[in-house]
Amino acid sequence: MRCLRCNRELEAGQKSVALYLFAQTVGIKPRQKSTAHRISFCPQCSVSLAMGPPPEGALNLAAWDMIRDLVGSDPALNQAAWENLSGILGLLPATGTDGGPRQGQSTGYFEF
Ligand SMILES: [Zn+2]
Numbered sequence: 001m002r003c004l005r006c007n008r009e010l011e012a013g014q015k016s017v018a019l020y021l022f023a024q025t026v027g028i029k030p031r032q033k034s035t036a037h038r039i040s041f042c043p044q045c046s047v048s049l050a051m052g053p054p055p056e057g058a059l060n061l062a063a064w065d066m067i068r069d070l071v072g073s074d075p076a077l078n079q080a081a082w083e084n085l086s087g088i089l090g091l092l093p094a095t096g097t098d099g100g101p102r103q104g105q106s107t108g109y110f111e112f
Pocket of ligand 1: 003006007008042046
């Protein structure tokens with residue numbers, strides 16, 4: 001599993017937000033049901049999305065609402081995002097003087 005937004009790998013049991021999506025016919029016989037898709041977001045992206053402006057598209061908006069609901073109702077998800085973030089910061093060198101410029105980290109902002 002990977003985070004849909006940042007493509008970070010999410011190992012089994014790792015903290016994340018999962019969205020399950022399936023389609024089903026209503027009022028049509030025989031009733032049909034698509035396979036269920038699981039979409040995952042890491043805690044940082046979940047919090048970042050929830051704090052950010054509403055996305056475009058009705059389906060995106062529906063998912064954003066659900067994530068906001070989770071982020072807004074309990075601080076546990078924020079805490080998980082904070083733990084991940086401080087874990088990453090802990091891995092960085094104390095000074096910026098060892099080695100050259102870091103590769104692949106030129107942008108300091110999140111892309112939606
Ligand atoms: Zn992510």
